[in-house]
Amino acid sequence: MFSRKYLFVWLKTSTLSLESVFSTKGSSLMYLLGKFIRFFFFLWLLLRLGDQIQKVSGFTVNQLIIFFLVFNLFDMFGQIFFRGVYWFRQDVINGQFDFALLRPMSALFQVLTAQTDLLDVPLFVIVVAALIKEGISVPLTMWFLFAFMGMISFVLITAVHIFAAALCVLTTEVDHTMMIYRDLSAMARLPVDIYAPLIRILLTLVLPVAVALTFPAKALMGLLGWPYVLFALIISLIFLMASFKLWQYSLSQHTSSSS
Amino acid sequence: MGLLLVYFLWQAVFSHSQSVFGYEKPVMLTYVLGTSVMQALVLSSRSIDVGGQISTGDLSNYLLKPLDYFRYWLARDVADKLLNLAFVIIELGLFIILLKPSLVVPANSGLFLAAIIAAILGMVLYFYLSFLVSMTTFWFVEHNGWPTRFLFQVLIEFVAGALFPLDILPAAVYALTRFLPTSYLLFFPMQIWLGRVNFHDVWFGIGIMLAWILTLQFLVKGVWNRGIRVYEAYGR
Numbered sequence: 001m002f003s004r005k006y007l008f009v010w011l012k013t014s015t016l017s018l019e020s021v022f023s024t025k026g027s028s029l030m031y032l033l034g035k036f037i038r039f040f041f042f043l044w045l046l047l048r049l050g051d052q053i054q055k056v057s058g059f060t061v062n063q064l065i066i067f068f069l070v071f072n073l074f075d076m077f078g079q080i081f082f083r084g085v086y087w088f089r090q091d092v093i094n095g096q097f098d099f100a101l102l103r104p105m106s107a108l109f110q111v112l113t114a115q116t117d118l119l120d121v122p123l124f125v126i127v128v129a130a131l132i133k134e135g136i137s138v139p140l141t142m143w144f145l146f147a148f149m150g151m152i153s154f155v156l157i158t159a160v161h162i163f164a165a166a167l168c169v170l171t172t173e174v175d176h177t178m179m180i181y182r183d184l185s186a187m188a189r190l191p192v193d194i195y196a197p198l199i200r201i202l203l204t205l206v207l208p209v210a211v212a213l214t215f216p217a218k219a220l221m222g223l224l225g226w227p228y229v230l231f232a233l234i235i236s237l238i239f240l241m242a243s244f245k246l247w248q249y250s251l252s253q254h255t256s257s258s259s
Numbered sequence: 260m261g262l263l264l265v266y267f268l269w270q271a272v273f274s275h276s277q278s279v280f281g282y283e284k285p286v287m288l289t290y291v292l293g294t295s296v297m298q299a300l301v302l303s304s305r306s307i308d309v310g311g312q313i314s315t316g317d318l319s320n321y322l323l324k325p326l327d328y329f330r331y332w333l334a335r336d337v338a339d340k341l342l343n344l345a346f347v348i349i350e351l352g353l354f355i356i357l358l359k360p361s362l363v364v365p366a367n368s369g370l371f372l373a374a375i376i377a378a379i380l381g382m383v384l385y386f387y388l389s390f391l392v393s394m395t396t397f398w399f400v401e402h403n404g405w406p407t408r409f410l411f412q413v414l415i416e417f418v419a420g421a422l423f424p425l426d427i428l429p430a431a432v433y434a435l436t437r438f439l440p441t442s443y444l445l446f447f448p449m450q451i452w453l454g455r456v457n458f459h460d461v462w463f464g465i466g467i468m469l470a471w472i473l474t475l476q477f478l479v480k481g482v483w484n485r486g487i488r489v490y491e492a493y494g495r
Contacts, residue, residue, distance in 0.1 A: 030406035034413040
Protein backbone atom coordinates (compact mmCIF):
# COMPACT_ATOMS: atom_id res chain seq x y z
CA MET A 1 0.00 0.00 0.00
CA PHE A 2 2.79 2.34 1.06
CA SER A 3 4.95 1.73 -2.02
CA ARG A 4 1.93 1.81 -4.35
CA LYS A 5 1.20 5.37 -3.26
CA TYR A 6 4.77 6.42 -4.09
CA LEU A 7 4.71 4.58 -7.39
CA PHE A 8 1.47 6.34 -8.27
CA VAL A 9 2.96 9.77 -7.50
CA TRP A 10 6.13 8.99 -9.45
CA LEU A 11 4.11 7.80 -12.45
CA LYS A 12 2.01 10.97 -12.26
CA THR A 13 5.05 13.31 -12.21
CA SER A 14 6.71 11.28 -14.97
CA THR A 15 3.57 11.53 -17.10
CA LEU A 16 3.56 15.29 -16.61
CA SER A 17 7.25 15.40 -17.60
CA LEU A 18 6.43 13.39 -20.72
CA GLU A 19 3.62 15.79 -21.61
CA SER A 20 6.05 18.66 -21.16
CA VAL A 21 8.51 16.96 -23.56
CA PHE A 22 5.81 16.65 -26.23
CA SER A 23 4.42 20.14 -25.72
CA THR A 24 7.87 21.63 -26.44
CA LYS A 25 8.92 19.36 -29.30
CA GLY A 26 11.49 21.74 -30.80
CA SER A 27 13.30 22.23 -27.50
CA SER A 28 13.19 18.53 -26.69
CA LEU A 29 14.70 17.71 -30.08
CA MET A 30 17.55 20.15 -29.56
CA TYR A 31 18.31 18.84 -26.05
CA LEU A 32 18.25 15.31 -27.40
CA LEU A 33 20.53 16.21 -30.29
CA GLY A 34 22.98 17.95 -27.92
CA LYS A 35 23.15 14.91 -25.65
CA PHE A 36 23.76 12.59 -28.61
CA ILE A 37 26.44 14.84 -30.10
CA ARG A 38 28.31 15.06 -26.77
CA PHE A 39 28.16 11.29 -26.31
CA PHE A 40 29.19 10.29 -29.81
CA PHE A 41 31.95 12.89 -30.19
CA PHE A 42 33.65 11.65 -27.02
CA LEU A 43 33.20 8.06 -28.15
CA TRP A 44 34.74 9.00 -31.51
CA LEU A 45 37.74 10.52 -29.71
CA LEU A 46 38.30 7.26 -27.80
CA LEU A 47 38.06 5.23 -31.00
CA ARG A 48 40.43 7.63 -32.75
CA LEU A 49 42.91 7.19 -29.89
CA GLY A 50 42.68 3.45 -30.50
CA ASP A 51 44.14 4.01 -34.00
CA GLN A 52 47.28 5.52 -32.50
CA ILE A 53 47.99 3.76 -29.22
CA GLN A 54 47.57 0.34 -27.63
CA LYS A 55 46.98 1.27 -23.99
CA VAL A 56 46.17 4.24 -21.75
CA SER A 57 47.24 3.82 -18.10
CA GLY A 58 47.23 0.08 -18.60
CA PHE A 59 43.73 -0.02 -20.13
CA THR A 60 42.95 -0.91 -23.73
CA VAL A 61 40.75 1.45 -25.72
CA ASN A 62 37.95 -1.14 -25.56
CA GLN A 63 38.16 -1.04 -21.77
CA LEU A 64 38.11 2.79 -21.85
CA ILE A 65 34.91 2.58 -23.87
CA ILE A 66 33.36 0.30 -21.22
CA PHE A 67 34.36 2.83 -18.53
CA PHE A 68 32.73 5.56 -20.59
CA LEU A 69 29.54 3.55 -21.14
CA VAL A 70 29.22 2.64 -17.46
CA PHE A 71 29.83 6.28 -16.48
CA ASN A 72 26.99 7.34 -18.77
CA LEU A 73 24.70 4.59 -17.50
CA PHE A 74 24.86 5.63 -13.84
CA ASP A 75 25.23 9.33 -14.51
CA MET A 76 22.04 9.25 -16.55
CA PHE A 77 20.31 7.33 -13.77
CA GLY A 78 20.71 10.38 -11.52
CA GLN A 79 19.63 12.69 -14.33
CA ILE A 80 16.54 10.67 -15.19
CA PHE A 81 15.16 10.06 -11.70
CA PHE A 82 16.39 12.97 -9.59
CA ARG A 83 16.03 15.89 -11.97
CA GLY A 84 13.65 17.53 -9.49
CA VAL A 85 16.57 18.65 -7.32
CA TYR A 86 17.69 21.07 -10.04
CA TRP A 87 14.44 23.06 -9.65
CA PHE A 88 14.22 22.78 -5.87
CA ARG A 89 15.69 26.21 -5.17
CA GLN A 90 12.67 27.97 -6.62
CA ASP A 91 10.32 25.94 -4.40
CA VAL A 92 12.29 26.84 -1.26
CA ILE A 93 12.40 30.52 -2.16
CA ASN A 94 8.73 30.95 -3.06
CA GLY A 95 7.44 28.79 -0.22
CA GLN A 96 6.11 26.03 -2.47
CA PHE A 97 8.24 23.56 -0.53
CA ASP A 98 5.99 24.02 2.52
CA PHE A 99 3.15 22.34 0.63
CA ALA A 100 5.40 19.31 0.11
CA LEU A 101 5.97 19.21 3.88
CA LEU A 102 2.23 19.22 4.53
CA ARG A 103 1.39 16.32 2.21
CA PRO A 104 1.06 12.82 3.75
CA MET A 105 4.19 11.48 2.10
CA SER A 106 7.96 11.92 2.29
CA ALA A 107 8.93 15.50 1.37
CA LEU A 108 12.32 14.22 0.29
CA PHE A 109 10.73 11.83 -2.19
CA GLN A 110 8.64 14.66 -3.62
CA VAL A 111 11.69 16.91 -3.96
CA LEU A 112 13.87 14.29 -5.63
CA THR A 113 11.28 13.02 -8.08
CA ALA A 114 9.43 16.24 -8.87
CA GLN A 115 10.73 15.92 -12.45
CA THR A 116 11.79 12.94 -14.54
CA ASP A 117 14.21 13.75 -17.34
CA LEU A 118 12.85 11.50 -20.06
CA LEU A 119 15.13 13.06 -22.67
CA ASP A 120 17.95 10.94 -21.27
CA VAL A 121 16.02 7.73 -21.87
CA PRO A 122 16.90 7.21 -25.59
CA LEU A 123 20.63 7.52 -24.88
CA PHE A 124 20.21 5.37 -21.76
CA VAL A 125 18.75 2.58 -23.93
CA ILE A 126 21.62 2.90 -26.41
CA VAL A 127 24.18 2.71 -23.60
CA VAL A 128 22.52 -0.38 -22.10
CA ALA A 129 22.46 -2.07 -25.53
CA ALA A 130 26.12 -1.19 -26.16
CA LEU A 131 27.12 -2.50 -22.74
CA ILE A 132 25.30 -5.79 -23.32
CA LYS A 133 27.04 -6.11 -26.70
CA GLU A 134 30.47 -5.32 -25.21
CA GLY A 135 29.92 -7.65 -22.29
CA ILE A 136 28.45 -10.58 -24.19
CA SER A 137 31.47 -12.78 -23.35
CA VAL A 138 31.66 -11.64 -19.73
CA PRO A 139 30.99 -14.48 -17.24
CA LEU A 140 27.68 -14.35 -15.37
CA THR A 141 29.44 -13.91 -12.01
CA MET A 142 30.94 -10.65 -13.27
CA TRP A 143 27.50 -9.46 -14.32
CA PHE A 144 26.21 -10.22 -10.82
CA LEU A 145 29.07 -8.28 -9.28
CA PHE A 146 28.39 -5.45 -11.72
CA ALA A 147 24.71 -5.45 -10.67
CA PHE A 148 25.73 -5.34 -7.01
CA MET A 149 28.16 -2.46 -7.63
CA GLY A 150 25.41 -0.82 -9.66
CA MET A 151 23.17 -0.85 -6.59
CA ILE A 152 25.97 0.73 -4.56
CA SER A 153 26.29 3.33 -7.30
CA PHE A 154 22.51 4.03 -7.08
CA VAL A 155 22.85 4.50 -3.31
CA LEU A 156 25.75 6.93 -3.69
CA ILE A 157 24.09 8.94 -6.45
CA THR A 158 20.89 9.13 -4.39
CA ALA A 159 22.92 10.28 -1.38
CA VAL A 160 24.58 13.04 -3.42
CA HIS A 161 21.18 14.34 -4.53
CA ILE A 162 19.87 14.23 -0.94
CA PHE A 163 22.95 16.23 0.15
CA ALA A 164 22.20 18.79 -2.56
CA ALA A 165 18.54 19.06 -1.50
CA ALA A 166 19.52 19.47 2.16
CA LEU A 167 22.07 22.15 1.32
CA CYS A 168 19.37 23.91 -0.69
CA VAL A 169 17.06 24.05 2.34
CA LEU A 170 19.94 25.40 4.45
CA THR A 171 21.39 27.88 1.98
CA THR A 172 18.76 28.25 -0.83
CA GLU A 173 21.58 27.28 -3.20
CA VAL A 174 21.48 24.25 -5.46
CA ASP A 175 22.78 25.25 -8.91
CA HIS A 176 26.41 25.55 -7.88
CA THR A 177 26.30 22.42 -5.73
CA MET A 178 25.02 20.43 -8.69
CA MET A 179 27.50 22.12 -11.03
CA ILE A 180 30.40 21.03 -8.80
CA TYR A 181 28.99 17.50 -8.64
CA ARG A 182 28.54 17.40 -12.43
CA ASP A 183 32.12 18.59 -12.99
CA LEU A 184 33.52 16.11 -10.49
CA SER A 185 31.50 13.21 -11.83
CA ALA A 186 32.58 14.09 -15.40
CA MET A 187 36.12 13.28 -14.27
CA ALA A 188 34.98 9.66 -14.01
CA ARG A 189 34.18 9.46 -17.73
CA LEU A 190 37.51 7.66 -17.79
CA PRO A 191 39.04 5.41 -15.10
CA VAL A 192 40.31 7.46 -12.17
CA ASP A 193 43.59 5.53 -12.49
CA ILE A 194 44.71 8.12 -15.06
CA TYR A 195 44.83 10.86 -12.41
CA ALA A 196 47.57 11.78 -9.94
CA PRO A 197 47.37 9.79 -6.65
CA LEU A 198 46.03 12.73 -4.61
CA ILE A 199 43.17 13.38 -7.06
CA ARG A 200 42.43 9.64 -7.13
CA ILE A 201 42.14 9.57 -3.32
CA LEU A 202 39.87 12.63 -3.35
CA LEU A 203 37.60 11.08 -5.97
CA THR A 204 37.44 7.80 -4.05
CA LEU A 205 37.16 8.91 -0.43
CA VAL A 206 36.02 12.53 -0.20
CA LEU A 207 33.42 12.63 -2.95
CA PRO A 208 33.34 9.00 -4.09
CA VAL A 209 32.48 9.49 -7.76
CA ALA A 210 35.10 6.83 -8.48
CA VAL A 211 33.19 4.32 -6.34
CA ALA A 212 29.90 5.23 -8.01
CA LEU A 213 31.07 5.48 -11.62
CA THR A 214 34.40 3.67 -12.04
CA PHE A 215 34.10 0.69 -9.68
CA PRO A 216 31.09 -0.90 -11.48
CA ALA A 217 33.02 -0.87 -14.76
CA LYS A 218 36.00 -2.50 -13.04
CA ALA A 219 33.67 -5.12 -11.57
CA LEU A 220 32.33 -5.94 -15.03
CA MET A 221 35.86 -6.36 -16.36
CA GLY A 222 36.94 -8.49 -13.40
CA LEU A 223 39.39 -5.84 -12.20
CA LEU A 224 37.81 -5.16 -8.81
CA GLY A 225 39.03 -7.07 -5.76
CA TRP A 226 36.70 -8.04 -2.89
CA PRO A 227 38.27 -5.56 -0.41
CA TYR A 228 37.19 -2.77 -2.79
CA VAL A 229 33.66 -4.20 -2.97
CA LEU A 230 33.47 -4.17 0.83
CA PHE A 231 34.91 -0.68 0.97
CA ALA A 232 32.33 0.53 -1.59
CA LEU A 233 29.50 -1.02 0.42
CA ILE A 234 30.63 0.63 3.66
CA ILE A 235 31.28 4.07 2.15
CA SER A 236 27.94 4.07 0.33
CA LEU A 237 26.05 3.25 3.53
CA ILE A 238 27.98 5.94 5.44
CA PHE A 239 27.16 8.47 2.72
CA LEU A 240 23.49 7.52 2.64
CA MET A 241 23.14 7.77 6.42
CA ALA A 242 25.02 11.07 6.50
CA SER A 243 22.80 12.48 3.75
CA PHE A 244 19.61 11.49 5.64
CA LYS A 245 21.01 13.09 8.81
CA LEU A 246 21.79 16.30 6.94
CA TRP A 247 18.32 16.30 5.39
CA GLN A 248 16.71 15.92 8.85
CA TYR A 249 18.92 18.68 10.18
CA SER A 250 18.06 20.97 7.26
CA LEU A 251 14.34 20.44 7.94
CA SER A 252 14.85 21.38 11.58
CA GLN A 253 16.45 24.64 10.40
CA HIS A 254 13.79 25.43 7.79
CA THR A 255 11.95 28.60 8.79
CA SER A 256 9.29 28.77 6.03
CA SER A 257 10.19 32.44 5.82
CA SER A 258 8.90 32.73 2.24
CA SER A 259 5.42 31.40 3.00
CA MET B 260 38.05 20.06 -13.30
CA GLY B 261 37.42 19.70 -17.01
CA LEU B 262 41.05 20.67 -17.51
CA LEU B 263 42.18 17.89 -15.17
CA LEU B 264 40.30 15.26 -17.21
CA VAL B 265 41.75 16.43 -20.53
CA TYR B 266 45.24 17.01 -19.12
CA PHE B 267 45.54 13.62 -17.42
CA LEU B 268 43.96 11.82 -20.37
CA TRP B 269 46.64 13.14 -22.71
CA GLN B 270 49.32 12.62 -20.05
CA ALA B 271 48.26 8.95 -19.88
CA VAL B 272 48.13 8.69 -23.67
CA PHE B 273 51.75 9.83 -23.90
CA SER B 274 52.95 7.44 -21.19
CA HIS B 275 53.57 4.78 -23.87
CA SER B 276 54.21 6.92 -26.97
CA GLN B 277 56.52 9.78 -27.84
CA SER B 278 54.29 11.18 -30.55
CA VAL B 279 50.53 10.88 -31.09
CA PHE B 280 48.67 12.41 -34.04
CA GLY B 281 51.90 14.21 -34.94
CA TYR B 282 52.06 15.95 -31.56
CA GLU B 283 54.82 15.46 -29.04
CA LYS B 284 53.95 15.34 -25.35
CA PRO B 285 54.91 18.93 -24.32
CA VAL B 286 53.19 20.32 -27.43
CA MET B 287 49.93 18.45 -26.76
CA LEU B 288 49.94 19.29 -23.03
CA THR B 289 50.52 22.96 -23.88
CA TYR B 290 47.65 22.74 -26.35
CA VAL B 291 45.14 21.33 -23.83
CA LEU B 292 46.29 23.71 -21.10
CA GLY B 293 46.22 26.66 -23.49
CA THR B 294 42.76 25.88 -24.86
CA SER B 295 41.48 25.46 -21.32
CA VAL B 296 42.76 28.94 -20.40
CA MET B 297 41.37 30.36 -23.62
CA GLN B 298 37.98 28.79 -23.03
CA ALA B 299 37.59 30.95 -19.93
CA LEU B 300 38.49 34.04 -21.93
CA VAL B 301 37.19 33.39 -25.44
CA LEU B 302 34.22 31.06 -24.90
CA SER B 303 32.62 33.19 -22.23
CA SER B 304 30.09 35.86 -23.04
CA ARG B 305 27.47 37.60 -20.96
CA SER B 306 25.34 37.82 -24.12
CA ILE B 307 24.15 34.39 -23.00
CA ASP B 308 21.53 36.40 -21.00
CA VAL B 309 20.13 38.16 -24.08
CA GLY B 310 17.84 35.17 -24.82
CA GLY B 311 16.34 35.42 -21.34
CA GLN B 312 15.73 39.14 -21.75
CA ILE B 313 13.92 38.56 -25.04
CA SER B 314 11.74 35.75 -23.70
CA THR B 315 10.76 37.51 -20.46
CA GLY B 316 10.21 40.88 -22.11
CA ASP B 317 12.98 42.53 -20.07
CA LEU B 318 14.48 43.64 -23.36
CA SER B 319 11.89 46.45 -23.44
CA ASN B 320 13.67 48.16 -20.51
CA TYR B 321 16.83 48.40 -22.58
CA LEU B 322 15.09 49.50 -25.75
CA LEU B 323 13.72 52.50 -23.87
CA LYS B 324 17.11 53.53 -22.51
CA PRO B 325 19.43 55.80 -24.51
CA LEU B 326 22.12 53.17 -24.95
CA ASP B 327 23.48 51.01 -27.74
CA TYR B 328 22.38 47.47 -26.86
CA PHE B 329 25.33 45.78 -28.62
CA ARG B 330 27.92 48.03 -27.01
CA TYR B 331 26.28 47.49 -23.64
CA TRP B 332 26.79 43.73 -23.94
CA LEU B 333 30.26 44.18 -25.39
CA ALA B 334 31.18 46.30 -22.34
CA ARG B 335 29.77 43.63 -20.01
CA ASP B 336 31.78 41.02 -21.90
CA VAL B 337 35.01 42.95 -21.44
CA ALA B 338 34.34 43.29 -17.69
CA ASP B 339 33.48 39.59 -17.43
CA LYS B 340 36.60 38.55 -19.30
CA LEU B 341 38.79 40.70 -17.05
CA LEU B 342 37.29 38.94 -14.05
CA ASN B 343 37.85 35.56 -15.70
CA LEU B 344 41.45 36.56 -16.46
CA ALA B 345 42.08 37.11 -12.75
CA PHE B 346 40.72 33.63 -11.91
CA VAL B 347 42.61 32.03 -14.80
CA ILE B 348 45.91 33.47 -13.56
CA ILE B 349 45.30 31.96 -10.11
CA GLU B 350 44.13 28.58 -11.47
CA LEU B 351 46.95 28.35 -14.00
CA GLY B 352 49.52 29.37 -11.39
CA LEU B 353 48.32 26.65 -9.01
CA PHE B 354 48.20 24.10 -11.83
CA ILE B 355 51.78 24.86 -12.91
CA ILE B 356 53.10 24.89 -9.33
CA LEU B 357 51.40 21.60 -8.40
CA LEU B 358 51.82 19.57 -11.58
CA LYS B 359 54.90 21.21 -13.11
CA PRO B 360 53.97 20.42 -16.72
CA SER B 361 56.60 20.95 -19.39
CA LEU B 362 55.14 23.67 -21.58
CA VAL B 363 56.02 25.11 -24.96
CA VAL B 364 56.42 28.87 -25.35
CA PRO B 365 56.33 30.70 -28.72
CA ALA B 366 59.63 30.56 -30.60
CA ASN B 367 59.74 34.33 -31.05
CA SER B 368 57.95 37.51 -30.01
CA GLY B 369 56.25 37.75 -33.43
CA LEU B 370 54.44 34.45 -32.87
CA PHE B 371 53.55 35.49 -29.33
CA LEU B 372 52.05 38.75 -30.58
CA ALA B 373 50.18 37.01 -33.42
CA ALA B 374 48.73 34.45 -30.98
CA ILE B 375 47.49 37.25 -28.69
CA ILE B 376 45.96 39.13 -31.66
CA ALA B 377 44.26 35.92 -32.85
CA ALA B 378 42.90 35.27 -29.33
CA ILE B 379 41.47 38.81 -29.11
CA LEU B 380 39.87 38.46 -32.54
CA GLY B 381 38.53 35.08 -31.34
CA MET B 382 36.79 36.85 -28.44
CA VAL B 383 35.13 39.30 -30.85
CA LEU B 384 34.15 36.42 -33.13
CA TYR B 385 32.60 34.51 -30.24
CA PHE B 386 30.73 37.59 -29.06
CA TYR B 387 28.95 37.85 -32.41
CA LEU B 388 28.33 34.09 -32.64
CA SER B 389 26.91 34.02 -29.13
CA PHE B 390 24.76 37.07 -29.78
CA LEU B 391 23.42 35.46 -32.93
CA VAL B 392 22.48 32.31 -30.98
CA SER B 393 20.74 34.39 -28.29
CA MET B 394 18.73 36.22 -30.94
CA THR B 395 17.12 32.98 -32.13
CA THR B 396 14.90 33.51 -29.04
CA PHE B 397 12.99 36.15 -31.04
CA TRP B 398 11.46 33.24 -32.99
CA PHE B 399 12.04 30.36 -30.59
CA VAL B 400 10.94 31.47 -27.12
CA GLU B 401 10.66 28.03 -25.44
CA HIS B 402 12.73 27.58 -22.27
CA ASN B 403 14.11 31.16 -22.56
CA GLY B 404 16.05 30.17 -25.69
CA TRP B 405 18.16 27.76 -23.64
CA PRO B 406 17.80 24.71 -26.01
CA THR B 407 19.57 26.55 -28.86
CA ARG B 408 22.26 27.70 -26.43
CA PHE B 409 22.74 24.15 -25.09
CA LEU B 410 23.17 22.74 -28.60
CA PHE B 411 25.55 25.57 -29.53
CA GLN B 412 27.71 25.01 -26.44
CA VAL B 413 27.92 21.26 -26.97
CA LEU B 414 28.95 21.77 -30.60
CA ILE B 415 31.43 24.53 -29.82
CA GLU B 416 33.30 22.34 -27.34
CA PHE B 417 34.20 19.99 -30.16
CA VAL B 418 34.39 22.15 -33.27
CA ALA B 419 36.48 24.85 -31.60
CA GLY B 420 39.11 22.29 -30.58
CA ALA B 421 38.59 22.39 -26.81
CA LEU B 422 38.89 18.65 -26.29
CA PHE B 423 41.35 17.75 -29.04
CA PRO B 424 43.26 19.57 -31.79
CA LEU B 425 41.14 19.79 -34.93
CA ASP B 426 43.90 18.44 -37.19
CA ILE B 427 43.28 14.93 -35.82
CA LEU B 428 39.92 14.99 -37.61
CA PRO B 429 39.68 13.20 -40.99
CA ALA B 430 41.51 15.33 -43.61
CA ALA B 431 38.35 16.37 -45.50
CA VAL B 432 36.55 17.43 -42.30
CA TYR B 433 39.62 19.32 -41.10
CA ALA B 434 39.91 21.13 -44.43
CA LEU B 435 36.28 22.20 -44.06
CA THR B 436 36.75 23.45 -40.50
CA ARG B 437 39.50 25.83 -41.69
CA PHE B 438 36.84 27.93 -43.38
CA LEU B 439 34.41 27.90 -40.44
CA PRO B 440 34.62 30.62 -37.78
CA THR B 441 34.62 28.10 -34.93
CA SER B 442 38.09 26.72 -35.64
CA TYR B 443 39.52 30.23 -35.13
CA LEU B 444 38.24 30.53 -31.57
CA LEU B 445 40.72 28.23 -29.80
CA PHE B 446 42.49 25.98 -32.29
CA PHE B 447 44.02 28.64 -34.53
CA PRO B 448 45.47 30.90 -31.79
CA MET B 449 46.98 27.83 -30.12
CA GLN B 450 48.48 26.63 -33.41
CA ILE B 451 50.20 30.01 -33.71
CA TRP B 452 51.42 29.81 -30.10
CA LEU B 453 52.88 26.35 -30.75
CA GLY B 454 54.51 27.47 -33.99
CA ARG B 455 52.62 24.89 -36.05
CA VAL B 456 51.59 27.39 -38.74
CA ASN B 457 53.92 29.31 -41.02
CA PHE B 458 54.04 33.07 -41.54
CA HIS B 459 51.77 32.94 -44.58
CA ASP B 460 49.14 30.82 -42.78
CA VAL B 461 49.12 33.18 -39.80
CA TRP B 462 48.13 36.14 -41.97
CA PHE B 463 45.75 34.02 -44.03
CA GLY B 464 44.02 32.88 -40.81
CA ILE B 465 43.83 36.38 -39.37
CA GLY B 466 42.39 37.55 -42.70
CA ILE B 467 39.69 34.85 -42.49
CA MET B 468 38.93 35.90 -38.90
CA LEU B 469 38.49 39.53 -39.94
CA ALA B 470 36.26 38.48 -42.81
CA TRP B 471 34.11 36.39 -40.45
CA ILE B 472 33.89 39.23 -37.93
CA LEU B 473 32.62 41.60 -40.63
CA THR B 474 30.18 38.99 -41.95
CA LEU B 475 28.85 38.18 -38.49
CA GLN B 476 28.58 41.86 -37.57
CA PHE B 477 26.47 42.40 -40.67
CA LEU B 478 24.44 39.25 -39.95
CA VAL B 479 23.84 40.18 -36.29
CA LYS B 480 22.51 43.60 -37.28
CA GLY B 481 20.29 42.08 -39.96
CA VAL B 482 18.88 39.43 -37.62
CA TRP B 483 18.40 42.06 -34.87
CA ASN B 484 16.42 44.31 -37.23
CA ARG B 485 14.18 41.41 -38.24
CA GLY B 486 13.90 40.07 -34.68
CA ILE B 487 12.88 43.37 -33.18
CA ARG B 488 9.97 43.48 -35.62
CA VAL B 489 8.56 40.19 -34.30
CA TYR B 490 9.37 41.01 -30.64
CA GLU B 491 6.13 41.26 -28.68
CA ALA B 492 7.46 41.82 -25.14
CA TYR B 493 5.76 38.76 -23.64
CA GLY B 494 5.33 39.01 -19.89
CA ARG B 495 5.31 42.81 -19.88
